[in-house]
Amino acid sequence: MTGYKKWAPLIAFILLGSALTYGLAKPDTTNIRSKMIGASVPSFTLPPATAGLPGLSSSELATGKPHLLNIFASWCVPCVAEAPQLKAIADAGVPVVGIAVRDRPEALARFLARNGNPFRAIGADDASQVQMAMGSSGVPESFVIDGKGRIVSQVIGPINPQDVAELVAAVKAAR
């Protein structure tokens, strides 16, 4: 084996490695329409996830007012990136409620102190039960819930800044 040929494996690997680096760096945003859309939120009652905020139950989502339900966790990095957008949505008058997945109260308190708290209530979903029942497989995900407690739409992955206005309109339209 002579000349440039002996370096071919290294070059092939560098190409492969670049593809992997790209895959790791680029967040995935596939949107597959959930079968849960149009269905009612599964019934659940979750205890408070952190001191100072109430827990969350499904009956509170069917009181005639639309909500934005955000499933997140303090250990999730994209959730940090999403925090300013959630704050903007809450400031626009949309009631935002949260479900914290596999989280710990003190970690969650630190997360809210650092990134701001847009939530009116956060339920603790320690074993991902409600998350799975909602048809969500990861964090963060957000659901637009209408006044009757039905799922109108689902956002998989973090909410981007350019989507805030659209999402606020969607929640307000979901009577």
Next chain:
Amino acid sequence: MIAEAGLGALWLGAALCALQLVAAILAVRGDAQLTTIVRPVAVAQAALTALAFGLLIWLFVRVDLSVALVFENDHSEKPFLYRFAATWGNHEGSMLMWVAILGVAGAAVALFERKLEERTLLATLGGQAVIGLGFYAFLLFASNPFARIYPAPPEGRGLNPLLQDPGLAFHPPTLYIGYVGLSVAFSFAIGALVTRDVGPAFARAMRPWVLGAWIFLTLGITAGSYWAYYELGWGGWWFWDPVENASLMPWLAATALLHSVTVLATRDGLRAWTLMLAVIAFSMSMVGTFLVRSGILTSVHAFAVDPRRGTFLLALLFVYIGGALALFGARVGTVREGARFDPLSREAGLVANNLLLSAILGIVLVGTLYPLIVEAATDTKLSVGPPYFNAAAGPLALILVAVLAAGPLLRWRRDHMLPLLKRVAPAAVVALVVLVAVKLAAPSIHILSLLGLALAGGLALASVAPLWQRNLRRTPLFIWGMVVAHLGVAVSLAGMACDSSFTVEKLVAARVGETVAVGPYSITFDAVEPTFGENWQALQATLLARRGEGNVLKLSPQARSYWAPPTETSETAIHTALDGQLYTVLGKEGTDGRWQLRLWWKPFVTLIWAGGALIAIGGTLALIGRLWRARRRPRELWL
């Protein structure tokens, strides 16, 4: 205290690993005093990681909830087996198992390897230490399994119900031993490149390690395939899922390596190529680990996958694979060219085997990463499924089988066409007869299945042909190993072809009392009743199956609902007959009182896994035969 002791053992192990590396480098450079400490340090390091892993198992078995990992994955009311296996049913625990196996493999080399030239062995142990250090750092800085939580919660969160299967206790450790066992071959290649000592003695030293890892990989893949088959309830046994491909790719590379190392050991040929394959085999293990652990291919977004971990693993990939390939590029020119051989010879046959296996490996790698590459180029998402893999890899695999049939009948160094044709003729005749018979019996059969059956028939005869006119008692064990393993390929191929072309599938909506015919069975839908277990409830159907005038068999498939977390699973009910399996799944209830039933008759499907088991048994026979022969040559061994 146990968790702190475990963490302490891990740090000490890492320190010894660093010492092993430094001592190995200095020893290879000629420091005679340090040569004596490299081996003991490798053994001590392995003992410490094994201790750390043992302590983690202990924490899981006694459900010490003050440890975060135990709290997140364990539950005090689980049976012993699942508390035990939950140790590696999570990221941190499985990475600790990885490092422990790596340490033990290095210690085994230090303790038992006597054939390798001393400097090459020291460089090999240095290579093993380099790999070890990176993964110790990964554990200690990004995946600490011993982290505490305070205050300790009253109860753990339990293990995903889908993982609560005896398969979890067996499948991951077997695969990991295979994956990580290949690190030894990788380190051997590094050692040989450093000392430029590549030859038959080196190949004979490396061969048992490759064989050992390959046996475990074969077992792990076979067991995993059967697990998916009965657990998922989809009736399939291979789905070309990225995680499956991650285990197949190292196996393909290791299979190629196993054959090229034989050429190096017997005929001193294929030197550079064998080193390359040794690097690729373990690189594929690491790429596979990365793909599974980073979640870049399987998950939609962050789900208990820490992006920091993916970055860390990717950095390790660049350092190890890139470093090994750079070393290869720099040094391979100085590795002397191996012996030449004729285009028609056993060596040439093995080269064909290697090229075909590598081509299939390339196809699987491209197919697995293609969605990623396309997304990078065009920003569209797509998925490459079985149509691509079957169409691209299938024909190559069949050519490989044809080469496999002829290969062991070729003579070393130089063969002649006419005598070879005479040796191959009986197998070719069998293949032709099977081809015609199957085509007449089933005219509409798919071409790949038809060729698969014909080649399986030919290979079955050709694989036992090396025993022809031999004194069976004096035939070396490794020849028996080769025969059994090659026969296993024929058996498995026949099973795959039968399953894909003769399976009868019925999806029916049936009322209780109705009878449905599936293949040779008539199945009466007798009842549906609720039933329950510890953490699930289920609807269980009673199906009475009867074949001709035979006994009535009772099958009870279930549609299960677990409540923590809420998950629905299908528990299949399978009846295994000599000539196939009856596979039944209970689906949903319709609005009109009918029930969905999925019923399959799968002729000879069990041959797929029986063949896999035969391949592993053949490997084991070959390993025992090689070690036995080495023992009988004490001078070579205890040089």
